[in-house]
Amino acid sequence: MLDFSIKPVSKEKRESIQQKIDTKTKPLGALGQLEKLALQIACIQNTETPRLQNPHIAVFAADHGIAQEGVSAYPSEVTAQMVLNFVRGGAAINAFCRQHNIALSVIDAGVNFDFQSHTSVISQKTAFGTKNIAHSPAMTLAECQWHLQKGAEWVQQLCQDTQCNIIGLGEMGIGNTSASALLMHHFTKIDLHDCIGKGTGLNETQLIHKQKVLTRAYHLHQPTLESANWLTALATLGGYEIVQMCGAMLQAAQNQLLILIDGFIASVALLVACQVSIHVKDYAVFCHQSAERGHEALLQYLKAEPLLRLNLRLGEGTGCALAYPLLESAVIFLNEMATFEQAGVSNITNEVMLG
Amino acid sequence: MLDFSIKPVSKEKRESIQQKIDTKTKPLGALGQLEKLALQIACIQNTETPRLQNPHIAVFAADHGIAQEGVSAYPSEVTAQMVLNFVRGGAAINAFCRQHNIALSVIDAGVNFDFQSHTSVISQKTAFGTKNIAHSPAMTLAECQWHLQKGAEWVQQLCQDTQCNIIGLGEMGIGNTSASALLMHHFTKIDLHDCIGKGTGLNETQLIHKQKVLTRAYHLHQPTLESANWLTALATLGGYEIVQMCGAMLQAAQNQLLILIDGFIASVALLVACQVSIHVKDYAVFCHQSAERGHEALLQYLKAEPLLRLNLRLGEGTGCALAYPLLESAVIFLNEMATFEQAGVSNITNEVMLG
Numbered sequence: 001m002l003d004f005s006i007k008p009v010s011k012e013k014r015e016s017i018q019q020k021i022d023t024k025t026k027p028l029g030a031l032g033q034l035e036k037l038a039l040q041i042a043c044i045q046n047t048e049t050p051r052l053q054n055p056h057i058a059v060f061a062a063d064h065g066i067a068q069e070g071v072s073a074y075p076s077e078v079t080a081q082m083v084l085n086f087v088r089g090g091a092a093i094n095a096f097c098r099q100h101n102i103a104l105s106v107i108d109a110g111v112n113f114d115f116q117s118h119t120s121v122i123s124q125k126t127a128f129g130t131k132n133i134a135h136s137p138a139m140t141l142a143e144c145q146w147h148l149q150k151g152a153e154w155v156q157q158l159c160q161d162t163q164c165n166i167i168g169l170g171e172m173g174i175g176n177t178s179a180s181a182l183l184m185h186h187f188t189k190i191d192l193h194d195c196i197g198k199g200t201g202l203n204e205t206q207l208i209h210k211q212k213v214l215t216r217a218y219h220l221h222q223p224t225l226e227s228a229n230w231l232t233a234l235a236t237l238g239g240y241e242i243v244q245m246c247g248a249m250l251q252a253a254q255n256q257l258l259i260l261i262d263g264f265i266a267s268v269a270l271l272v273a274c275q276v277s278i279h280v281k282d283y284a285v286f287c288h289q290s291a292e293r294g295h296e297a298l299l300q301y302l303k304a305e306p307l308l309r310l311n312l313r314l315g316e317g318t319g320c321a322l323a324y325p326l327l328e329s330a331v332i333f334l335n336e337m338a339t340f341e342q343a344g345v346s347n348i349t350n351e352v353m354l355g
Numbered sequence: 356m357l358d359f360s361i362k363p364v365s366k367e368k369r370e371s372i373q374q375k376i377d378t379k380t381k382p383l384g385a386l387g388q389l390e391k392l393a394l395q396i397a398c399i400q401n402t403e404t405p406r407l408q409n410p411h412i413a414v415f416a417a418d419h420g421i422a423q424e425g426v427s428a429y430p431s432e433v434t435a436q437m438v439l440n441f442v443r444g445g446a447a448i449n450a451f452c453r454q455h456n457i458a459l460s461v462i463d464a465g466v467n468f469d470f471q472s473h474t475s476v477i478s479q480k481t482a483f484g485t486k487n488i489a490h491s492p493a494m495t496l497a498e499c500q501w502h503l504q505k506g507a508e509w510v511q512q513l514c515q516d517t518q519c520n521i522i523g524l525g526e527m528g529i530g531n532t533s534a535s536a537l538l539m540h541h542f543t544k545i546d547l548h549d550c551i552g553k554g555t556g557l558n559e560t561q562l563i564h565k566q567k568v569l570t571r572a573y574h575l576h577q578p579t580l581e582s583a584n585w586l587t588a589l590a591t592l593g594g595y596e597i598v599q600m601c602g603a604m605l606q607a608a609q610n611q612l613l614i615l616i617d618g619f620i621a622s623v624a625l626l627v628a629c630q631v632s633i634h635v636k637d638y639a640v641f642c643h644q645s646a647e648r649g650h651e652a653l654l655q656y657l658k659a660e661p662l663l664r665l666n667l668r669l670g671e672g673t674g675c676a677l678a679y680p681l682l683e684s685a686v687i688f689l690n691e692m693a694t695f696e697q698a699g700v701s702n703i704t705n706e707v708m709l710g
Binding site: 024025026027028029030031032033034073074075077078081082084085088090091092094095096098099100200201291307308309310311312313314318322325326328329332333336337338342343344345346 | 379380381382383384385386387388389428429430432433436437439440443445446447449450451453454455555556646662663664665666667668669673677680681683684687688691692693697698699700701
């Protein structure tokens with residue numbers, strides 16, 4: 001258990017892939033970020049002709065005890081209501097997944113609701129929400145390990161059942177920007193206030209309240225956290241959906257899938273996964289820089305260049321779905337564009353000009 | 356001739372469209388820029404259920420006399436070679452149009468090549484490239500009017516032949532960042548050096564040379580330009596593809612199409628079109644902020660929020676094609692997402708929280 005074997009992305013064909021990119025009929029580097037993306041995808045798949053197969057997005061949902069402290073603009077009930085919206089196909093993520101033929105799974109990692117009659121919700125839970133981290137650790141160490149494992153097993157099963165080689169991870173959980181802010185602060189040491197944002201839409205007064213609640217919460221756990229390893233920190237401050245996403249990312253990296261990272265919460269899950277193996281990041285594509293305060297700083301910390309900056313603050317994996325066509329474009333230009341030679345286009349380098 | 360009648364975008368249904376957006380199952384404004392885009396598209400089409408029909412991208416190509424001054428990293432021959440690459444389907448814009456089922460037209464507005472044997476190139480030209488603006492005006496006033504008219508007529512024909520309601524405008528023309536920089540400087544009064552970039556890939560020394568050439572060119576024409584109207588300025592500093600794009604934009608706005616603006620050169624064409632009618636901008640979607648110096652400042656001047664910032668510097672309409680799925684997403688969420696009421700999700704506003 002919790003024994004991941006994550007290889008660095010192969011560099012074997014890096015040079016020949018880069019050469020293929022550079023012979024396409026465009027000025028060197030003129031496709032900007034798409035060129036970096038094509039290189040990353042092709043290196044992960046260790047081929048000059050990469051393909052995206054059976055793209056899949058999973059939304060991990062769970063509730064958070066800290067929502068009782070009034071740190072969210074919406075009540076906890078919305079988590080379950082939105083899960084039902086996902087399975088009925090009415091949410092933003094459903095619309096965008098249909099648009100791009102992306103399969104969608106909805107995973108109950110610990111929502112405060114019994115979805116037994118909804119067989120399309122994948123149930124892997126130990127509780128109906130975490131404990132309130134303003135007063136106690138979110139979960140036990142054993143629980144945390146169980147949820148990491150469940151996230152990983154789900155990915156493993158997906159790989160066995162389908163030919164999926166690209167997975168997006170999204171979430172739904174009222175209160176989860178609070179848990180994420182605390183985890184971000186703990187692992188990056190960035191000032192806690194800079195990690196705390198307005199979530200789904202707090203006003204300024206409510207934001208100040210959220211800052212106070214989280215500052216007290218962090219102080220409460222500080223004695224434990226000072227000597228804690230990553231697992232203890234995750235169990236103390238985390239949320240079930242964050243833990244399962246973290247496990248899913250570790251397994252996805254081990255299976256050498258492309259991993260689409262959605263917004264703030266997914267980026268925090270990746271930050272935690274990087275404590276286990278820094279190589280996880282090499283498999284990750286940062287899809288969207290969200291409007292949530294903290295996300296820009298976190299992406300900078302991770303040296304990540306997001307594909308989109310659309311001011312979304314929704315989660316659900318929407319950033320992954322919206323960015324997906326750009327990944328397709330990266331693969332398509334690499335596979336389909338003519339070379340200078342094929343097209344009979346002069347490829348004059350700068351040196352000969354202005355002669 | 357040159358008599359465009361461009362209406363402001365209708366505000367008749369603006370409120371009901373915004374209300375429809377706000378009842379969707381997401382926090383208010385959580386889809387960020389996609390919400391603004393949905394509102395714009397629905398207002399242009401004056402309906403709460405907009406549709407994108409028969410999307411079309413046109414690449415206007417032409418050569419520039421100023422390329423003789425060594426202001427580009429590639430020789431003029433590349434313009435014609437790339438046009439042939441477009442009609443053979445080997446360029447980036449071909450790959451991205453195929454990806455998104457966007458029709459593509461290639462228009463020879465003044466390339467230094469005879470495409471007679473290539474019937475798929477639409478020929479509307481008066482010369483094999485503009486005069487060298489380092490020494491003389493780019494074209495005559497009569498020519499400029501002819502090219503404006505031709506761009507407009509092409510759009511009018513497209514609207515008659517298809518049910519197209521969304522058009523993207525791209526370009527190819529070695530030397531056209533030089534003409535664009537001069538036009539931008541003339542119409543915005545932004546310092547000329549801040550309008551001049553590296554184009555397809557000049558090095559620092561070459562950039563300084565380009566700055567010197569363009570500064571001299573602007574000084575040469577300054578006596579004419581001081582008292583010139585927009586048409587004279589366009590004829591003096593422009594390029595044939597820029598003039599035709601400008602005419603196409605004016606006609607597209609008159610026909611109330613959505614207009615996809617690609618990168619730096621297309622934005623300059625729009626800037627010129629705005630001299631005729633400021634309402635053109637209301638029909639425009641700014642698809643990509645390019646890496647070309649000057650483009651960011653120009654977008655700020657136009658108060659435009661680009662959808663993508665992928666560091667592309669290719670033109671061809673590639674930014675339009677890459678952004679197209681985001682426009683689809685905007686329409687899809689507006690038409691398909693469930694409302695709070697339909698989904699039975701609590702839509703608690705901030706006021707009742709923290710009570």
